Amino acid sequence: MTKKLVRLSDVARAAETSAKTASRVINQDPRVAAGTRARVEQAVADLGYRPDLLARSLRLGRDESIGVVVESIADPFFASVTGEIEQVALERGVTVIVASIRRFAERERTVLEQLAQRRVSGLIVSPVSDDHSYLRHSPTPVVFVDRKPGNLQADAVLVDDVAGARTAVAHLVSHGHRRIAYVGDTLSVQTAASRLEGYRRALAEAGVPLEDGLVLPVCVGKVDAREHTLRLLDLPHPPTAIFSGNTRCSLGVLPALHERGRTDIAFVGFGDFDMADSLTPALTVIDHSPELVGRLAAEQLFRRLDGDDSPPSTTLAPLHLIVRGSGEVPVCSR
């Protein structure tokens, strides 16, 4: 089964020239006589020659690939980000290697080191850890996406999490709500911490005291979020509104509300998703375009690969409040 591969030297022999000249033809080097070029091209076609990319990369000391490292590629948000990065990479003929961190800070480092060992030319990372000083001397350009680097100056494409959450909660406040719950990821996740901060600020600005029992920065996945929401609904005085700090949580909060028939509770979520528009009521969300974020990150990385060595830049992608109904539900009576 394992057929012997056609090597460059085989092509050279067939074309009656040297490996180096064949190499020149393959790499579009113009300094080759037309006749020789034609013979080599013929030989390539005849033998079905494909260059060995590993050998080429070894020789060149770098690989035409970039690594994308996110919490989980199965998460729709990161899947979209990655899809867009891949699209940009494709235009440049660059391969994308993905690695999911799952929630282990050590794995993040392992994965990044492994990619460096593969000599990827660049990295795009949405980290789960908060210390990236170990990347300080990395020769490989790194762009952070969605979550910012800790103890490291590096390029980043982010959204203003504090402002987004503040807007969302202020929106609820403006519709009369004062007992607003926060459901979000654990505070070890940076974006979660910032979004909770935005929630706090909005309440402070409205002169609404924080109620500890309504603040749940403890939901890793949708299952947690659902359970915590059910618990909120069982309180003697349930909240009249809920702010969810990310899509995964929204996907747990909403089933709980629907299950209990409590769609009279107002809701705003951080992150838009399919079907948000078709629920009853339709969902008011802070939209946080994964495609745009992915594209900006990829473009920044390729700028670095093209030699841009200006100081690290932080780009903020825009956020939009999309008003659809669930955030404008008035304060319920029960």
Added chain:
Amino acid sequence: MTKKLVRLSDVARAAETSAKTASRVINQDPRVAAGTRARVEQAVADLGYRPDLLARSLRLGRDESIGVVVESIADPFFASVTGEIEQVALERGVTVIVASIRRFAERERTVLEQLAQRRVSGLIVSPVSDDHSYLRHSPTPVVFVDRKPGNLQADAVLVDDVAGARTAVAHLVSHGHRRIAYVGDTLSVQTAASRLEGYRRALAEAGVPLEDGLVLPVCVGKVDAREHTLRLLDLPHPPTAIFSGNTRCSLGVLPALHERGRTDIAFVGFGDFDMADSLTPALTVIDHSPELVGRLAAEQLFRRLDGDDSPPSTTLAPLHLIVRGSGEVPVCSR
């Protein structure tokens, strides 16, 4: 910035031994004296040595990576499939390289060849083309996932699309529907063709004549699906039920129904998704677990990599009808 990398020979020098012995230590070869081993390990730690994976792969003639090739990594179904494959790969320390085909058959071949050139050890593919005879002499094991190979005997992990669609449509028929629309992807996509076939069979078995105007195997994305659904609703005699052939289409059909307030039209979709349970009515679907499909495909591939050379096998992942409400809506009067 580009620091010179530490090579194995540097480690060897620091440990006062040879490169080969250092290599043995790195690769856990037991035939090394304890003292030497310790010195090498010390040197590795001191110098921060990381093996160059490209060089290793070149020498070994294969790379510890697998390629995953799907229509789009941004599609939630394929994102989940890929996530699960990656999980299995992770357990074996194997890197995953992803590539999206977008809908171009030629790109499928290009991408597969490029991965072969990188010497990946195996491939998992969900194809968009229907002729894979060009893989006949590929030395790299390939497992097809979700969509079967054309003109090629190869491993495949599929679901029974015909049976699934037939079940879905028969379910609608059993609730009294006779004017059932089909909304699905173009017939060039195999799974779409099979699901349309299942739809046909269910109708034939019920003695319901096919109505051409209700059969729309023309929806590439959710935007198309939404528009075609709106058009269906505008017919003089709209259907009383709709069967959607895949999740992307469902995500277009449903907004159209909700937008027009036509949730009195029954609906069954092929493929479950987040929030299907929280819509009103909740969605009845044929569930087609992406995680399971991904896991089975990865396991089959690793079996091949471990030397299994039994004849190509086709595994059918189970399908389940999940009854939640939308499929049991009675025939509407208007």
Added chain:
DNA sequence: CTGTTAGCGCTTTCAA
């Protein structure tokens, strides 16, 4: 148990 030699397939000197 250890080291030397050779070579994976490619491209970069540097000379012809």
Added chain:
DNA sequence: TTGAAAGCGCTAACAG
């Protein structure tokens, strides 16, 4: 314009 030799960093073969 072309080619021979050298070597990217690693490991398999084969001696010691």
